[in-house]
Amino acid sequence: MRNIKLTLEYDGRCYLGWQRLGDSEKTIQGKLEAVLKQMTGETIEIVGSGRTDAGTHARGQVANFKTESTMIPEEMVAVMNRMLPGDIVVKAVQEVPERFHARYNAKGKQYSYWVWNSPIPTAFERHHSFHVTQPLDLAKMEAACEKLVGKHDFLGFSALKKSKKSTIRTIDSIKIEGDPGTGMVQFTLVGNGFLHKMVRIIVGTLVAIGTGAMEDTVIDEVFASKVRMEAGETAPAQGLYLDEVFYQ
Known part of the structure; x- marks a missing residue:
């Protein structure tokens, strides 16, 4: 199982915040998880460094997820940015140690x-x-x-x-x-x-x-x-x- 770190930017004005809300597609987490499922074929839960509120933005949000996918980071960046709406952008993808946690490891x-x-x-x-x-x-x-x-x-x-x-x-x-x-x-x-x-x-x-x-x-x-x-x-x-x- 690989641990993947994402660095993201997004314009939050059309979203209800970071945290997934049921089946709503109007959250950043929900949009990302839907794209990751399409990309990997896996049901993935992504962890953010924190929950940004409805309408707020990010230039450097960090998140991580676990996957069995063998895609290289550069390919993940290209595929995710092609599939995501234009107001959510993956700036960087990095494979990190298994114990890395976007929220708990933030200083x-x-x-x-x-x-x-x-x-x-x-x-x-x-x-x-x-x-x-x-x-x-x-x-x-x-x-x-x-x-x-x-x-x-x-x-x-x-x-x-x-x-x-x-x-x-x-x-x-x-x-x-x-x-x-x-x-x-x-x-x-x-x-x-x-x-x-x-x-x-x-x-x-x-x-x-x-x-x-x-x-x-x-x-x-x-x-x-x-x-x-x-x-x-x-x-x-x-x-x-x-x-x-x-x-x-």
Whole structure:
């Protein structure tokens, strides 16, 4: 039995997220498994590094699956990209050790979130960014980022109501690049793991701070209370990208 690692990119706007939902073909996992069955003749379950939400995108999602197929990686890339819809692309195929697991072996991830910050909307990026009409104060947002970096309990910055598992995560860095008030602004977050909707809630809170709707003290308050409703709104799904998954 071979273990195959995939590196994928996809435009998630037409899908209900990564995770297979019954017989629905409107998930990334479902589309991939259907193509793998056609390609190999086997019923295959593919494992992703994490479950991206409905409408979110990926430039560097990682997944793995087991197969008896003797196809070489280069052939798998060609066949899968020919069979998949154009909004899902296999960037690389690699045979890996049997024990490799896309989710359990992941050591960290990088996400980016894109905000179109202008009074005028954008026709081309409307499905891939969050339109914020009010000017954003870059200095205020950068100061708030310093409070978020490090090891914290991010329960209040997640969509989890409660969790039996640890909600402590470490954010290594948050960078904000671009020209607030006149165009695209990119938020880049790197950490050892992210809770459900954590990136979108963090960005929504930073945007609220940037527009003056909130003060950066809200971050300390959410860390102390662990209450989701005290943080900013959840930024829309279409601005979020999974850029890269890190492994040792």
